[in-house]
Amino acid sequence: MKILVIVAHPCRESFNHAIAWKAAGTLKMNGHEVILHDLYEENFDPRLTCGEIPKNSEMGSEIKRHTGELAESQGLIFVHPNWWGQPPALLTGWIDRVLRPGVAYEFMEGDGGEGVPSGLLRGKRALVINTSNTPHDRETGFFGDPLDAIWKKCIFEFCGITDYFRKTFSVIVTSTHEMRCQWLSEVAGMVNDYFPRETG
C-alpha cells in the first residue's frame, strides 16, 4: 500500500516528529510505500488564494503534486499538536488547498454547492495522531474536543472516509522519557493494526 504521512510541527525535535518517524518506519517495516511530508520543513504555503477556489482553476505544481499523491494513496496519517482546538495553520492550509473539489469531494450535477457532496476519498483508511498539553477530561469535558469533529465529521466523512481512528497523547509538557517511549510503542501498535504487513 501507498501511505501518505503528513506532520505539522515547527520544532524539528518535537515529539510530533518522533511520532511521524515511528509511524513511517513501522509502515516501511510492513512493506508499505511511504510518502512523508514535513510541512514546516518544506515551507508549505498554507494560504488558499481566491483564484484557487473554483473547481476547474489551474493548480500550481506544489498543489498538483499533493493532490496526485493524495489520490494515489490508500492510507493517510496526520500527526500534529492540538493548538486552540485546531491543527497548526500550516496543516489547516494543507486541508484548505489540497482537499479540493474534484479531488476530495464533488457536488452532484445541478448542486450549486449547498448540498451534500460525494466523497472522492472513499476506501482510504486514515489515522490522526495528536499531542496536547490539556488533560483528557478537561479536553472532552470543558473544551468539547473540536478536533474530533473536525477530522471525523467535517473532513473524513465529508470526503467519504469511514475507516478512521484518532488518538491524542497528553500531557506532553510534563511527560517523562519513559512515557514517551511507551507512547511511541502505541503508535507502532496503531500503525500495525491499521496498515499491517501484507502477506501473500
Place this chain on the structure above:
Amino acid sequence: MKILVIVAHPCRESFNHAIAWKAAGTLKMNGHEVILHDLYEENFDPRLTCGEIPKNSEMGSEIKRHTGELAESQGLIFVHPNWWGQPPALLTGWIDRVLRPGVAYEFMEGDGGEGVPSGLLRGKRALVINTSNTPHDRETGFFGDPLDAIWKKCIFEFCGITDYFRKTFSVIVTSTHEMRCQWLSEVAGMVNDYFPRETG
C-alpha cells in the same frame, strides 16, 4: 472604545468583506475607534515558528504590532468563512501567533504548562461572524459545529473573555441580493447591541 476587526477571506469581493466593512462602518458611526485588519490583503504570515513558542522569545515587528493592538482593544470582531469546521489558515495562524503566552493568557507560578491558565483578555467583548454553505441543521446535527467550541471554549474562555456572541450566515452560495442586504442589517444590529454609541 477601541475595536479590533479581523477579516480573513481570499476574495476581495466576498460577502465576508461586506460584513467586515459593515461592522467597521457601524462602529465608526457609534463613535468608536476601529483597527481593521484584512489578513489576506496584508499578506499576514500564518506560520508560527519554533523560535516564537517560548513565552519570552523576541517578537517580530508584525506580531508586536498585533499583540499591542490586541492589548489596547476593548472589543474584538472576527469575520471569516467556515472552512472544514475551522477558520481559513490565515486566521488560524493569527490565532497561533498573536494569542501568545504573556499576551492572551499566562500560567501560574510553578505551572509547567499543563494547568488552567489565567486569561489576560478579561473584560473584552467579542463577536464572531461566520459564513457557511452548510444549512444550519446539518452543521449542528451532523458536523457538530466545531467552530463554536473553538471560539467560545478554546479561545475566548481560555483567554478570559466571557462576553461573546457568534453568528453564522448560511447558505451563502445560494443567497439572493435581498437576503444579503437583510444579513448586513443584522450585522449592524449585532454591532449596535455589543458596541453601542457611547453617551455622556
